[in-house]
Amino acid sequence: MEEAAAAARLGTILRHLCPPTGAAALTTFPTSAQTASGKHPMEFHYTLDNNLLTPEQRHFYDENGYLLVKNLVSGEDIERFRNEFAKICKKEVQVPGLIIMRDVAIAKSEFVPDQKAVTKIQDFQEDEELFRYCTLPQILKYVECFTGPNIMAMHTMLINKPPDSGKKSSRHPMHQDLHYFPFRPADLIVCSWTAMEQIDRSNGCLVVLPGTHKGSLKQHDYPDWEGGVNKMYHGVRDYNKNRPRVHLVMEKGDTVFFHPLLIHGSGMNRTQGFRKAISCHYASADCHYIEVKGTSQENIEKEVVEIAQRKYGVNTPITLKDTWMIRGRLVKGERTNL
Numbered sequence: 126m127e128e129a130a131a132a133a134r135l136g137t138i139l140r141h142l143c144p145p146t147g148a149a150a151l152t153t154f155p156t157s158a159q160t161a162s163g164k165h166p167m168e169f170h171y172t173l174d175n176n177l178l179t180p181e182q183r184h185f186y187d188e189n190g191y192l193l194v195k196n197l198v199s200g201e202d203i204e205r206f207r208n209e210f211a212k213i214c215k216k217e218v219q220v221p222g223l224i225i226m227r228d229v230a231i232a233k234s235e236f237v238p239d240q241k242a243v244t245k246i247q248d249f250q251e252d253e254e255l256f257r258y259c260t261l262p263q264i265l266k267y268v269e270c271f272t273g274p275n276i277m278a279m280h281t282m283l284i285n286k287p288p289d290s291g292k293k294s295s296r297h298p299m300h301q302d303l304h305y306f307p308f309r310p311a312d313l314i315v316c317s318w319t320a321m322e323q324i325d326r327s328n329g330c331l332v333v334l335p336g337t338h339k340g341s342l343k344q345h346d347y348p349d350w351e352g353g354v355n356k357m358y359h360g361v362r363d364y365n366k367n368r369p370r371v372h373l374v375m376e377k378g379d380t381v382f383f384h385p386l387l388i389h390g391s392g393m394n395r396t397q398g399f400r401k402a403i404s405c406h407y408a409s410a411d412c413h414y415i416e417v418k419g420t421s422q423e424n425i426e427k428e429v430v431e432i433a434q435r436k437y438g439v440n441t442p443i444t445l446k447d448t449w450m451i452r453g454r455l456v457k458g459e460r461t462n463l
């Protein structure tokens with residue numbers, strides 16, 4: 126059993142790292158599992174087998190590009206993350222490298238140290254309490270099904286979507302997270318996103334286009350929105366507006382795992398509350414960096430590098446890759462490449 130599982134894992138990792146072409150495709154290891162009836166072996170392309178995911182869950186992720194797991198993070202942990210977030214907003218805690226983002230609608234007004242002024246914090250990898258989220262064993266167990274055993278936490282966020290100011294700027298345009306990442310293969314990257322309270326259409330839940338993870342990385346630009354768009358909130362330039370959209374209604378502690386090519390966004394917050402979610406993007410440490418010059422990702426590299434240079438007073442040329450190498454942290458296994 127152990128050996129079969131290991132061979133299946135190796136098969137999938139090899140297939141991801143050296144995508145087969147032509148006849149070679151026939152010689153790679155299949156990763157298979159029995160269907161519920163036990164009769165037909167099923168092949169899966171987007172997950173590895175560690176005896177956690179059921180064949181039905183693996184099939185769902187293959188077809189849709191996301192997997193929602195109910196009640197994965199405890200109310201107690203969420204309370205602790207809320208408290209730490211409040212402390213950060215009040216400036217009672219200073220975290221190296223942390224980026225505090227305000228909604229574009231209030232970006233030019235005077236800063237008040239309160240969570241009502243903060244739309245999102247990013248890069249909390251140096252905050253022990255918040256980073257605990259990225260190391261929760263029940264989350265990592267799922268993550269390993271997508272990344273394999275060497276796991277890097279690449280990007281961390283706590284999103285505090287504010288009540289919309291009337292300008293609709295609380296929306297997040299439809300995008301693919303891979304646009305921001307200069308590492309591959311995409312199939313060994315996954316986001317975990319946990320609702321810190323009830324999240325539905327009224328406060329701006331995640332909206333996904335199931336199956337879009339099977340497509341390619343699309344050109345992203347700022348959407349043409351009258352009320353303004355938040356810095357770096359690029360959206361897919363053209364996508365099929367007739368594809369079915371799914372609104373992910375989630376309760377506190379529910380967690381969705383999704384593929385970095387899945388087209389998703391979030392609607393505006395029509396309530397008076399600040400809608401909270403915590404997330405981490407994980408990647409296999411066996412991924413490799415790519416050069417984004419000359420690709421559709423050149424525009425985001427330019428923006429990120431400008432911010433990094435300003436923030437850290439760096440004059441020497443740096444690349445998108447450098448900004449990720451510095452931020453990534455190993456959470457399990459060995460830091461091989463990233």
Ligand SMILES: CCCCCCCCCCCCCCCCCCCC(=O)SCCNC(=O)CCNC(=O)[C@H](O)C(C)(C)COP(=O)(O)OP(=O)(O)OC[C@H]1O[C@@H](n2cnc3c(N)ncnc32)[C@H](O)[C@@H]1OP(=O)(O)O
Nearest residue numbers: 225226227228229232302305355356357358429433437448
């Ligand atoms: C040496 C290497 C170090 C490595 C560090 C690298 C840091 C780079 C950060 C890059 C983040 C990469 C994103 C990864 C995404 C992963 C995938 C997930 C998909 C998404 O999340 S999409 C959304 C991504 N969005 C962001 O990441 C936004 C990040 N926000 C920020 O970086 C800051 O909040 C911002 C906008 C730079 C402002 O911060 P700060 O400079 O501290 O604020 P100031 O008040 O000084 O304002 C400066 C300037 O910016 C204007 N501003 C402020 N907020 C906004 C806003 N929300 N929208 C638009 N413009 C904004 C403000 O008005 C000021 O303008 P001036 O004209 O007055 O200069």
Ligand SMILES: Nc1ncnc2c1ncn2[C@@H]1O[C@H](COP(=O)(O)OP(=O)(O)OP(=O)(O)O)[C@@H](O)[C@H]1O
Nearest residue numbers: 296297298299326330332348372389390391392393
């Ligand atoms: N005109 C548009 N162009 C591009 N993307 C849009 C547009 N309108 C909404 N979106 C995107 O679609 C997603 C859902 O946003 P929307 O505000 O429509 O919320 P919703 O949850 O569909 O609620 P409702 O349909 O009730 O208004 C978000 O990612 C949003 O940015």
Ligand SMILES: O=C(O)CCC(=O)C(=O)O
Nearest residue numbers: 284297302389390391402
């Ligand atoms: O609105 C959200 O919480 C999700 C935003 C998102 O998709 C992202 O930051 O990449």
Ligand SMILES: [Fe+2]
Nearest residue numbers: 300301302389
């Ligand atoms: Fe996203």
Ligand SMILES: [Mg+2]
Nearest residue numbers: 332370392393
């Ligand atoms: Mg809508």
